[in-house]
Amino acid sequence: MTAYLIGLVVLLLCTLLLGLVRVFSGPSRADRMLASQLFGTTGVAIIVLLALITDMNGLHDVALVMAVLAPITSVAFVHMAGDEQR
Amino acid sequence: MTLELLSVLLAIAGVVFFFAGALGLLRFPDVYSRLHALTKADNLGLGLIVMAAILQSSSPAQWLKLILIWLMVMLSGAVTCHLVARRARRIDSRVDKTLESNARQEESGA
Amino acid sequence: MNRHMASSIASTTLLSGLIWWILSDGALESWIIGVPAILLIVGWSLSQQNSFQSLPRFFGLLEFVPYFLWESLRGGIDVARLALAPSTSINPCFISFDLQLPKGPAQRVFINTVSLLPGTLSADLLGEQLIVHRLRGASDGDQDLRECERRVARMYGLTLTDADPGQSSAGALRP
Numbered sequence: 001m002t003a004y005l006i007g008l009v010v011l012l013l014c015t016l017l018l019g020l021v022r023v024f025s026g027p028s029r030a031d032r033m034l035a036s037q038l039f040g041t042t043g044v045a046i047i048v049l050l051a052l053i054t055d056m057n058g059l060h061d062v063a064l065v066m067a068v069l070a071p072i073t074s075v076a077f078v079h080m081a082g083d084e085q086r
Numbered sequence: 087m088t089l090e091l092l093s094v095l096l097a098i099a100g101v102v103f104f105f106a107g108a109l110g111l112l113r114f115p116d117v118y119s120r121l122h123a124l125t126k127a128d129n130l131g132l133g134l135i136v137m138a139a140i141l142q143s144s145s146p147a148q149w150l151k152l153i154l155i156w157l158m159v160m161l162s163g164a165v166t167c168h169l170v171a172r173r174a175r176r177i178d179s180r181v182d183k184t185l186e187s188n189a190r191q192e193e194s195g196a
Numbered sequence: 197m198n199r200h201m202a203s204s205i206a207s208t209t210l211l212s213g214l215i216w217w218i219l220s221d222g223a224l225e226s227w228i229i230g231v232p233a234i235l236l237i238v239g240w241s242l243s244q245q246n247s248f249q250s251l252p253r254f255f256g257l258l259e260f261v262p263y264f265l266w267e268s269l270r271g272g273i274d275v276a277r278l279a280l281a282p283s284t285s286i287n288p289c290f291i292s293f294d295l296q297l298p299k300g301p302a303q304r305v306f307i308n309t310v311s312l313l314p315g316t317l318s319a320d321l322l323g324e325q326l327i328v329h330r331l332r333g334a335s336d337g338d339q340d341l342r343e344c345e346r347r348v349a350r351m352y353g354l355t356l357t358d359a360d361p362g363q364s365s366a367g368a369l370r371p
Contacts, residue, residue, distance in 0.1 A: 028117060034124055037167070064151065125317070151218050151221075
């Protein structure tokens with residue numbers, strides 16, 4: 001019954017790759033800053049699905065930590081990458 | 087059984103929204119529109135996936151934890167989106183420089 | 197100690213206790229760390245100024261949550277439809293929106309909520325002006341933002357400072 005979940009995880013990874021195209025191609029710095037948000041949200045979704053597949057509730061804690069850390073990386077990105085003028 | 091089916095449908099819908107978000111990220115013309123796609127579509131996608139997971143788990147503590155995860159992601163998404171948009175605006179707009187310095191003066195005066 | 201303070205302490209304690217219970221999966225021995233942590237949080241929130249303002253009213257929250265969920269659902273569907281449509285028919289622009297909410301938690305909640313409303317995204321805060329990015333042009337006015345602001349104000353039990361919303365301008369900043 002979990003086969004479809006594995007398929008969904010693979011699809012989510014594909015959307016992550018699709019989003020990465022934008023992160024790599026830019027063109028502006030702000031476009032690259034979107035990476036942390038993209039990884040944060042999609043990563044949390046993947047972990048939640050993995051918790052369902054493996055039936056390990058402990059993974060929910062991993063997802064929570066990821067959700068809490070994602071904004072910190074974004075803030076660091078914004079402060080460090082944005083200061084110099086383009 | 088119907089719950090399981092509903093859960094499957096919700097999870098699939100969630101992935102569709104993630105796909106739409108990534109597509110919007112690729113297709114939209116400027117940073118701000120891409121932020122729209124990333125923030126809204128991905129939050130909704132995650133919400134649907136979280137609901138699918140809630141339908142398949144049994145303990146109330148896990149339901150609440152999943153909802154907490156969603157709330158955290160939503161909060162961080164909104165804050166990040168505002169920060170990135172503001173940074174992008176301040177990097178590429180020189181038109182608003184005077185407006186901005188006026189506002190700063192107001193803030194420091196108040 | 198007035199009533200505001202007492203209810204603020206009670207709700208902060210309850211809220212952090214609930215979050216601790218969720219995080220620890222209800223493990224009883226974890227409260228050895230949990231209780232001191234909650235006391236620290238309550239003490240810290242008391243040391244902040246206006247701490248009784250920072251939490252919304254309970255019934256206000258109950259009223260706001262369905263609206264918020266519905267609007268974020270609409271927002272997600274709206275932007276997903278735009279992204280999946282064969283031709284992108286978006287007309288992005290910036291507008292400035294005069295905030296009527298006072299500075300503080302309510303204003304922050306409003307700014308973050310705007311990003312999840314359909315078609316709007318809060319881009320910058322200049323003094324009392326919120327710069328909002330819109331996906332569909334400036335033509336449709338700022339009724340949705342006013343509505344949202346009104347609801348946030350009601351959740352916090354505030355009355356909006358400016359009683360004349362007709363005065364506010366929704367002028368386009370940049371084409």
